[in-house]
Amino acid sequence: MEHTADRVAGLLKLLSTRQRLMTLCHLVEGEKSVGALCDAVGMKPPAMSQQLAILRREGAIAARRDGQTIYYSIVDEDVRQIMAFLYSTFCQDKTGA
Template sequence: MEQTANHVSALLKLLSHRDRLMVLCHLTQGEMSAGAIAQAIGKKPPAMSQQLSVLRREGIIEARREGQSIFYRIADQDAVAIMGFLYERFCVEDAGQDVELIGISKGELA
Protein backbone atom coordinates (compact mmCIF):
# COMPACT_ATOMS: atom_id res chain seq x y z
CA MET A 1 0.00 0.00 0.00
CA GLU A 2 2.87 2.36 0.75
CA GLN A 3 4.33 1.90 -2.74
CA THR A 4 0.93 2.60 -4.28
CA ALA A 5 0.56 5.72 -2.15
CA ASN A 6 3.96 6.93 -3.34
CA HIS A 7 2.97 6.34 -6.99
CA VAL A 8 -0.38 8.11 -6.64
CA SER A 9 1.18 10.99 -4.71
CA ALA A 10 3.80 11.50 -7.45
CA LEU A 11 1.13 11.38 -10.16
CA LEU A 12 -1.10 13.88 -8.37
CA LYS A 13 1.90 16.16 -7.85
CA LEU A 14 2.50 16.16 -11.61
CA LEU A 15 -1.18 16.95 -12.20
CA SER A 16 -1.19 19.77 -9.66
CA HIS A 17 0.74 22.08 -12.00
CA ARG A 18 -1.77 24.15 -13.98
CA ASP A 19 0.01 23.97 -17.34
CA ARG A 20 0.62 20.22 -17.11
CA LEU A 21 -3.01 19.68 -16.14
CA MET A 22 -4.11 21.74 -19.13
CA VAL A 23 -1.84 19.72 -21.43
CA LEU A 24 -3.38 16.49 -20.19
CA CYS A 25 -6.91 17.90 -20.44
CA HIS A 26 -6.31 18.62 -24.13
CA LEU A 27 -4.61 15.26 -24.70
CA THR A 28 -7.63 13.52 -23.16
CA GLN A 29 -9.38 14.41 -26.41
CA GLY A 30 -6.67 12.69 -28.46
CA GLU A 31 -3.18 13.06 -29.84
CA MET A 32 -2.00 16.62 -30.54
CA SER A 33 1.10 18.29 -31.93
CA ALA A 34 3.31 20.32 -29.61
CA GLY A 35 2.38 23.50 -31.49
CA ALA A 36 -1.34 22.79 -31.22
CA ILE A 37 -1.02 22.16 -27.50
CA ALA A 38 0.87 25.42 -26.96
CA GLN A 39 -1.73 27.32 -28.98
CA ALA A 40 -4.67 25.70 -27.19
CA ILE A 41 -3.21 26.58 -23.80
CA GLY A 42 -2.00 30.02 -24.83
CA LYS A 43 1.64 29.45 -23.93
CA LYS A 44 4.76 30.07 -25.95
CA PRO A 45 6.42 26.91 -27.33
CA PRO A 46 9.51 27.09 -25.05
CA ALA A 47 7.34 27.22 -21.91
CA MET A 48 5.18 24.39 -23.22
CA SER A 49 8.23 22.35 -24.19
CA GLN A 50 9.41 22.42 -20.58
CA GLN A 51 6.13 21.00 -19.27
CA LEU A 52 5.94 18.40 -22.06
CA SER A 53 9.48 17.31 -21.13
CA VAL A 54 8.49 16.80 -17.50
CA LEU A 55 5.45 14.73 -18.47
CA ARG A 56 7.47 12.71 -20.96
CA ARG A 57 10.34 12.09 -18.53
CA GLU A 58 7.86 10.78 -15.95
CA GLY A 59 6.26 8.45 -18.50
CA ILE A 60 2.88 10.20 -18.44
CA ILE A 61 2.94 11.05 -22.15
CA GLU A 62 4.66 9.62 -25.21
CA ALA A 63 5.79 11.40 -28.33
CA ARG A 64 6.10 10.47 -31.97
CA ARG A 65 7.72 12.45 -34.73
CA GLU A 66 6.10 13.04 -38.09
CA GLY A 67 8.37 15.11 -40.29
CA GLN A 68 9.24 18.20 -38.26
CA SER A 69 6.21 17.90 -35.99
CA ILE A 70 6.08 16.06 -32.68
CA PHE A 71 2.77 14.59 -31.57
CA TYR A 72 1.93 13.70 -27.98
CA ARG A 73 -0.54 11.36 -26.35
CA ILE A 74 -1.23 10.18 -22.81
CA ALA A 75 0.64 6.91 -22.22
CA ASP A 76 0.16 6.20 -18.51
CA GLN A 77 -3.06 4.28 -17.87
CA ASP A 78 -3.47 5.73 -14.38
CA ALA A 79 -3.26 9.22 -15.90
CA VAL A 80 -5.79 8.17 -18.55
CA ALA A 81 -8.23 7.07 -15.84
CA ILE A 82 -7.76 10.19 -13.69
CA MET A 83 -7.96 12.55 -16.66
CA GLY A 84 -11.02 10.74 -17.97
CA PHE A 85 -12.76 11.38 -14.67
CA LEU A 86 -11.61 15.01 -14.50
CA TYR A 87 -12.59 15.63 -18.11
CA GLU A 88 -16.04 14.10 -17.64
CA ARG A 89 -16.61 15.87 -14.32
CA PHE A 90 -15.29 19.34 -15.15
CA CYS A 91 -14.92 19.76 -18.92
CA VAL A 92 -17.85 18.07 -20.62
CA GLU A 93 -20.83 20.45 -20.85
CA ASP A 94 -23.40 17.67 -20.62
CA ALA A 95 -22.52 15.62 -17.53
CA GLY A 96 -24.47 12.72 -19.03
CA GLN A 97 -22.35 12.69 -22.19
CA ASP A 98 -20.83 9.32 -22.93
CA VAL A 99 -17.12 9.31 -22.02
CA GLU A 100 -16.49 6.95 -24.93
CA LEU A 101 -16.51 10.11 -27.07
CA ILE A 102 -13.11 10.99 -25.58
CA GLY A 103 -11.66 7.55 -26.25
CA ILE A 104 -12.08 6.04 -22.80
CA SER A 105 -14.52 3.24 -22.19
CA LYS A 106 -16.67 3.32 -19.07
CA GLY A 107 -15.02 0.08 -17.96
CA GLU A 108 -11.63 1.80 -17.78
CA LEU A 109 -13.07 4.41 -15.41
CA ALA A 110 -14.61 1.86 -13.02
Protein backbone atom coordinates in the same frame (compact mmCIF):
# COMPACT_ATOMS: atom_id res chain seq x y z
CA MET B 1 0.09 0.01 0.41
CA GLU B 2 3.09 2.32 0.88
CA HIS B 3 4.24 1.83 -2.70
CA THR B 4 0.74 2.58 -3.97
CA ALA B 5 0.53 5.69 -1.80
CA ASP B 6 3.89 6.85 -3.19
CA ARG B 7 2.69 6.25 -6.77
CA VAL B 8 -0.57 8.15 -6.21
CA ALA B 9 1.23 11.01 -4.47
CA GLY B 10 3.60 11.25 -7.43
CA LEU B 11 0.72 11.30 -9.92
CA LEU B 12 -1.10 13.98 -7.97
CA LYS B 13 2.08 16.06 -7.78
CA LEU B 14 2.47 15.69 -11.56
CA LEU B 15 -1.09 16.96 -12.03
CA SER B 16 -0.74 19.78 -9.51
CA THR B 17 0.21 22.56 -11.92
CA ARG B 18 -2.35 24.36 -14.05
CA GLN B 19 -0.21 24.07 -17.20
CA ARG B 20 0.29 20.31 -16.97
CA LEU B 21 -3.32 19.72 -15.96
CA MET B 22 -4.59 21.74 -18.93
CA THR B 23 -2.16 19.99 -21.28
CA LEU B 24 -3.33 16.56 -20.13
CA CYS B 25 -6.99 17.66 -20.39
CA HIS B 26 -6.41 18.36 -24.07
CA LEU B 27 -4.44 15.15 -24.57
CA VAL B 28 -7.26 13.06 -23.10
CA GLU B 29 -9.17 14.03 -26.27
CA GLY B 30 -6.43 12.37 -28.33
CA GLU B 31 -2.99 12.93 -29.79
CA LYS B 32 -2.04 16.58 -30.34
CA SER B 33 0.87 18.44 -31.89
CA VAL B 34 2.97 20.84 -29.85
CA GLY B 35 1.49 23.76 -31.79
CA ALA B 36 -2.06 22.62 -31.12
CA LEU B 37 -1.28 22.24 -27.42
CA CYS B 38 0.29 25.71 -27.28
CA ASP B 39 -2.84 27.20 -28.87
CA ALA B 40 -5.22 25.22 -26.68
CA VAL B 41 -3.46 25.97 -23.39
CA GLY B 42 -2.32 29.49 -24.30
CA MET B 43 1.38 28.89 -23.74
CA LYS B 44 4.43 29.86 -25.75
CA PRO B 45 6.41 26.95 -27.26
CA PRO B 46 9.37 27.12 -24.84
CA ALA B 47 7.08 26.98 -21.79
CA MET B 48 5.03 24.16 -23.33
CA SER B 49 8.21 22.22 -24.16
CA GLN B 50 9.28 22.47 -20.53
CA GLN B 51 5.95 21.05 -19.30
CA LEU B 52 5.95 18.32 -21.94
CA ALA B 53 9.49 17.34 -20.93
CA ILE B 54 8.35 16.89 -17.32
CA LEU B 55 5.36 14.78 -18.40
CA ARG B 56 7.61 12.65 -20.64
CA ARG B 57 10.26 12.21 -17.95
CA GLU B 58 7.58 10.94 -15.55
CA GLY B 59 6.25 8.52 -18.19
CA ALA B 60 2.80 10.10 -18.47
CA ILE B 61 3.07 10.94 -22.17
CA ALA B 62 5.04 9.87 -25.22
CA ALA B 63 6.10 11.69 -28.35
CA ARG B 64 5.83 10.71 -31.99
CA ARG B 65 7.58 12.60 -34.78
CA ASP B 66 6.03 13.05 -38.21
CA GLY B 67 8.42 15.06 -40.34
CA GLN B 68 9.12 18.22 -38.36
CA THR B 69 5.97 17.96 -36.25
CA ILE B 70 6.00 16.25 -32.86
CA TYR B 71 2.78 14.77 -31.54
CA TYR B 72 2.09 13.85 -27.93
CA SER B 73 -0.31 11.38 -26.36
CA ILE B 74 -1.02 9.98 -22.91
CA VAL B 75 0.60 6.56 -22.44
CA ASP B 76 0.27 5.97 -18.69
CA GLU B 77 -3.04 4.18 -18.11
CA ASP B 78 -3.44 5.58 -14.57
CA VAL B 79 -2.96 9.12 -15.88
CA ARG B 80 -5.43 8.41 -18.70
CA GLN B 81 -8.08 7.18 -16.26
CA ILE B 82 -7.59 10.08 -13.84
CA MET B 83 -7.71 12.60 -16.67
CA ALA B 84 -10.78 10.95 -18.24
CA PHE B 85 -12.57 11.33 -14.90
CA LEU B 86 -11.44 14.95 -14.48
CA TYR B 87 -12.34 15.75 -18.08
CA SER B 88 -15.83 14.26 -17.87
CA THR B 89 -16.47 15.90 -14.49
CA PHE B 90 -14.99 19.37 -15.04
CA CYS B 91 -14.08 20.00 -18.68
CA GLN B 92 -16.62 18.39 -20.95
CA ASP B 93 -19.42 20.64 -22.22
CA LYS B 94 -22.43 19.73 -20.08
CA THR B 95 -24.92 21.69 -22.21
CA GLY B 96 -24.67 19.35 -25.18
CA ALA B 97 -23.88 22.33 -27.41
